[in-house]
Amino acid sequence: MSYENDARIINDDIFDLITEYFSQEKSSQNIGSRVDFFNTYNNYFVLTDDGSYSINSREINHKVETLHTSTGAISESFEKFIKPMKFNYSKDIAILDICAGLGYNTSAAIADFMKNSSTNLTIDMVEISKATLACGLLVPSPIKEHDITKKAIENELIAQDYANLSLEKTEIPSNIDITVYIEDARQTVQKLDDNKYDAIFLDPFSQNMAPELFSIEFFKEFRRVIKDDGIVATYTSSAPVRAGFIEADFYIGQGPIFGRKQGGTLASPNPLMLDTSLPKNDEIRIALSDVGIPFRDPNLNNSSDFILDKRTEERHLARHSTKISSAVKTPIFLACEMEDEKLKRRVERNLAKMNIPSTMSDEAKYIVECENNYSKKQDNENNSRNRILNMKKRLKEVKDGSYG
Numbered sequence: 001m002s003y004e005n006d007a008r009i010i011n012d013d014i015f016d017l018i019t020e021y022f023s024q025e026k027s028s029q030n031i032g033s034r035v036d037f038f039n040t041y042n043n044y045f046v047l048t049d050d051g052s053y054s055i056n057s058r059e060i061n062h063k064v065e066t067l068h069t070s071t072g073a074i075s076e077s078f079e080k081f082i083k084p085m086k087f088n089y090s091k092d093i094a095i096l097d098i099c100a101g102l103g104y105n106t107s108a109a110i111a112d113f114m115k116n117s118s119t120n121l122t123i124d125m126v127e128i129s130k131a132t133l134a135c136g137l138l139v140p141s142p143i144k145e146h147d148i149t150k151k152a153i154e155n156e157l158i159a160q161d162y163a164n165l166s167l168e169k170t171e172i173p174s175n176i177d178i179t180v181y182i183e184d185a186r187q188t189v190q191k192l193d194d195n196k197y198d199a200i201f202l203d204p205f206s207q208n209m210a211p212e213l214f215s216i217e218f219f220k221e222f223r224r225v226i227k228d229d230g231i232v233a234t235y236t237s238s239a240p241v242r243a244g245f246i247e248a249d250f251y252i253g254q255g256p257i258f259g260r261k262q263g264g265t266l267a268s269p270n271p272l273m274l275d276t277s278l279p280k281n282d283e284i285r286i287a288l289s290d291v292g293i294p295f296r297d298p299n300l301n302n303s304s305d306f307i308l309d310k311r312t313e314e315r316h317l318a319r320h321s322t323k324i325s326s327a328v329k330t331p332i333f334l335a336c337e338m339e340d341e342k343l344k345r346r347v348e349r350n351l352a353k354m355n356i357p358s359t360m361s362d363e364a365k366y367i368v369e370c371e372n373n374y375s376k377k378q379d380n381e382n383n384s385r386n387r388i389l390n391m392k393k394r395l396k397e398v399k400d401g402s403y404g
């Protein structure tokens with residue numbers, strides 16, 4: 001998602017309009033008015049390149065993001081969340097859809113399932129905002145399976161006394177079971193059963209808006225609830241997010257590229273479920289520099305500002321002590337000849353603080369030695385997680401003098 005760049009700031013708040021609309025629906029009992037709402041407030045919806053609609057978020061930490069990439073909201077669901085999954089459709093499937101929003105990821109999952117399987121599908125959708133789910137009832141369905149999702153959302157909004165009229169006519173097929181949790185996903189995950197899910201879709205706003213949904217502790221809950229061959233998919237390629245997955249005992253790999261320059265991230269307890277390694281330099285930076293400091297939320301209840309501030313503090317403390325400075329991407333020059341003398345001086349100043357004499361020193365080569373065996377295809381031994389952990393260990397040995 002390229003939310004920040006594409007975000008359009010609007011003056012009135014669509015969320016207030018939606019809440020007001022649903023409270024009026026109750027009193028007026030006007031069954032035509034959901035369509036009218038979309039027609040009247042069309043300007044508040046963002047048309048994406050594939051014809052499906054998105055909306056802008058509320059302002060969070062002084063930022064506004066659209067909920068989906070401008071390249072195509074529903075296409076994004078298929079490309080980033082469905083295609084990388086290796087669903088075994090001869091068996092029952094269970095999916096956890098975190099940050100369900102308008103319900104596009106769930107709808108894409110239903111479409112793929114109905115095309116390929118006649119077994120049973122369970123989807124647990126989690127979304128903190130009733131108004132956002134309600135907005136899912138107001139947008140035109142980008143695919144017909146969205147009508148099934150709408151029915152599940154409508155049922156829950158009626159149960160929670162937010163909506164009043166049962167207007168969605170599509171029935172949920174008997175082999176599909178959808179539960180909608182309307183609360184902070186950090187609370188929901190703690191209630192879920194162990195070992196239940198084949199797939200987890202993780203689709204929050206970006207890490208600067210929602211670091212609480214990218215923390216190690218949150219990912220540890222994923223590790224508990226996911227099956228051994230399950231896959232978590234998220235759109236971000238961010239170093240702290242990837243580092244968080246590793247600390248939560250996941251293998252990680254590169255996800256599909258769609259609407260952004262870099263591929264997203266896939267995580268699984270089983271490395272063989274992840275085809276493609278992270279790019280080499282991403283591995284090196286996560287392992288060795290302070291950008292690889294993850295987000296922490298020990299009791300799953302800290303504010304986003306607190307989590308961001310704590311990480312910044314931790315990065316400052318780690319720099320030149322347990323991690324190489326991320327300035328000028330220093331670690332990616334380990335074991336490299338450098339021609340740019342000015343850059344080389346800066347890099348080697350940073351390396352010296354970690355007891356690494358130069359980019360071509362034995363210490364430098366020792367730390368990144370495993371990258372000589374880098375292969376894009378992952379296997380049980382040769383994979384991004386193992387290389388990152390190996391480099392981390394070797395950096396520690398060099399810094400504390402136990403190397404050699």
Ligand SMILES: C[S@@+](CC[C@H](N)C(=O)[O-])C[C@H]1O[C@@H](n2cnc3c(N)ncnc32)[C@H](O)[C@@H]1O
Nearest residue numbers: 099100101102103104105127128129184185203
């Ligand atoms: C990028 S949008 C998700 C789009 C969505 N997957 C779809 O298919 O439309 C992020 C969503 O995360 C929700 N959200 C933010 N914080 C949350 C939290 N702590 N728990 C659950 N949902 C949250 C927002 O309300 C927003 O709808």
